[in-house]
Amino acid sequence: MNNMKKINYFIKKDKRIKRVYNYAKKKYLKANKPQHNWEHIIRDLYRGLVIAETIKDVDYSVLIPAIILHDIGVTEARDYKKHAEVGARITKRDLSKMGYTKKEIEQIAYCVKLHKERGAQETLESKIVFDADLLEKSGIGGMFSTYRAQYELKRPIEEWAQFILKRKYTNKDFFTKKGKEISGDGFIEKRGHFKKVEKSLKRRKDWTVIEKDLWN
16 A cells, blocks of 8 residues: 555646645644544545555546545534535635636535445546545444544434444445455444444443433
């Protein structure tokens, strides 16, 4: 995974990428979310570039801004459920100021809007964005990210465990061979973990107690 071309290689070819990078970094750092933050974007950008190395005809002028902006909606959306839609609007609103054409903006916004929709992606770049982000949810590290998301979204742990088990991500959800390869048995590991969490929470009331449980 260390043979990928680094971000400065692509910036030399397209200086607009640096503008998007700096613009988005500032917004993510200001929002300061526990999970959907700049560190998450860096991880997904790394994953996306690793995957793209194994595929022909990738448009990096679309792919890289799309990965950087895929969660930009969390910096302005009040409701997390709408962050992809809000992110697409932010993309259309602000990328024109950075030298992107109407066609490029539409392609990038498409990736942003669909980055969480399983099986809906039709463009090569949107499939890579989806796979890069799906890898955040895979494996032991994916559990750590999942717990941070639970904290960010303020959902009770028992509700979160049930939510994760219902989603049932598998390696079949990846579009790319490289995404499946990196994930390995990650979703099996994660599902096994949350089955244990759910079982433990049923046995341990002390983990799910709320204030009213202390009163008559």
